[in-house]
Amino acid sequence: MKFFFLGDVVGVSGRSMIFNNLLSEIKNKKIDFVVVNGENAADAGVGITEEICKDFFNCGVDVITTGNHVWDQKETMFHIEKENRLLRPQNLFEPSPGKGFGIFTAKNGMKVGVLNLMGNVFMKKSEDVFETAEKFMKRYKLKEHYDFLIVDFHGETTSEKAAMGHFFDGNATLVVGTHTHIPTNDARVLKGGTAYQTDAGMCGDYDSVIGMNKDNSINRFLKKKAIKHFPSKGDASLCGVIVDCDIETGLAMNIESFIYGGKLKNSY
Numbered sequence: 001m002k003f004f005f006l007g008d009v010v011g012v013s014g015r016s017m018i019f020n021n022l023l024s025e026i027k028n029k030k031i032d033f034v035v036v037n038g039e040n041a042a043d044a045g046v047g048i049t050e051e052i053c054k055d056f057f058n059c060g061v062d063v064i065t066t067g068n069h070v071w072d073q074k075e076t077m078f079h080i081e082k083e084n085r086l087l088r089p090q091n092l093f094e095p096s097p098g099k100g101f102g103i104f105t106a107k108n109g110m111k112v113g114v115l116n117l118m119g120n121v122f123m124k125k126s127e128d129v130f131e132t133a134e135k136f137m138k139r140y141k142l143k144e145h146y147d148f149l150i151v152d153f154h155g156e157t158t159s160e161k162a163a164m165g166h167f168f169d170g171n172a173t174l175v176v177g178t179h180t181h182i183p184t185n186d187a188r189v190l191k192g193g194t195a196y197q198t199d200a201g202m203c204g205d206y207d208s209v210i211g212m213n214k215d216n217s218i219n220r221f222l223k224k225k226a227i228k229h230f231p232s233k234g235d236a237s238l239c240g241v242i243v244d245c246d247i248e249t250g251l252a253m254n255i256e257s258f259i260y261g262g263k264l265k266n267s268y
Contacts, residue, residue: 001110001247003150004031004258006240007178008067009041010204010211011231015052017203017238017261019059025260026060029242033106035114035150037178037200038086039066045212045231047072050079053086063087063104065116067154067179068124089118089154091132093125101136103146110247113146115172117164119155119179129155133164137171142250148173149250155179158198165196173252174243176200181210183239183257183264193251201239206263208232237262 004026009015018036026034036056038048046069056064063085070088071077080086080098090100100116115136120129142149149172153164161177168175170192176199177184183201190196202211209217212229219226238261244254259267 001245003243004034006036007200008037008202011045013236014204017236022060034061035063036061038064039069063114065152087116091127091129110147113149115151117153119160122156151175161198169194187255187257189252195243195252195255203238205232205234205236207234235262237264
C-alpha cells in the first residue's frame with residue numbers, strides 16, 4: 001500500500017503542477033491513495049473553490065485537507081457540506097460547516113481514515129488540538145475502524161508538530177505537517193511505526209516568500225507601499241511525502257520526501 005501526500009498548493013502555479021504531473025506520478029510510482037492540502041489553491045493564494053476541488057479530484061486526488069484559510073473563499077462554507085472529500089480542521093470551534101475526519105476507500109479497496117487538525121500556537125483560535133486528538137484516539141482505532149490513518153497537522157511551530165507525531169505514534173500510518181510551506185529534512189518512521197515529517201512543504205513557486213510574490217512581501221516587511229498578498233507565478237515545485245505501508249498492521253515501513261520541479265533540488 002502506497003500513499004502520496006502533497007503539501008499546501010499555492011495559486012495557479014501550484015495547481016498547474018498538480019494538473020500536469022499528478023496522474024503520471026500516480027502511475028509511475030504505483031500510488032494507491034492521494035491527499036493534497038488545498039487551502040491556498042485559489043488564484044489569490046488563500047482558500048479553495050468548488051471548481052478547483054473538482055479539478056483536483058479529476059487528476060487523481062482522493063481527499064483534500066485544509067487549514068486556517070479554509071473559509072477565505074466564501075463558497076467553501078456551502079460546498080464543504082456536500083463534498084465529503086473536502087475536509088476542514090477537526091478542532092475548529094463548533095458549529096462549523098463540514099467535517100474534519102472521514103473514512104475513504106482507496107483504489108485497492110482498503111479503508112483509509114484522514115484526519116485534519118490545526119495547531120494552537122500562533123494560529124487562529126480553535127479547540128485544544130491535543131484534547132481533540134486524544135478524544136479521537138479513544139473513539140477510533142487503527143485496523144478496527146479503518147485500515148490506515150493519515151493525519152494532516154496544519155501548524156506553525158515545529159515543536160507542536162513533533163509532539164503530535166509522537167502522540168499518534170503507533171496509532172496512525174502517517175502524521176505530516178503543513179502550513180509553513182518549507183519542506184523539512186526529517187522524514188522518518190517513528191518507533192511505534194508511524195511515518196512522520198514536520199512539514200511537507202508547498203506545491204508552488206519557491207522563487208517567492210512561501211509562495212507569494214517576493215518583492216511585494218519584502219515591501220510589506222519594510223513597511224513600504226505594498227498591495228495585498230498575491231501568489232508568485234513562476235515555475236512551481238511539487239513537495240510532499242510518499243509512504244509505503246504494511247497492509248497487515250496499517251503502519252509505515254518507509255517514508256521518502258518528494259520534491260519535483262522548480263527551484264528546489266529534486267528528490268526524484
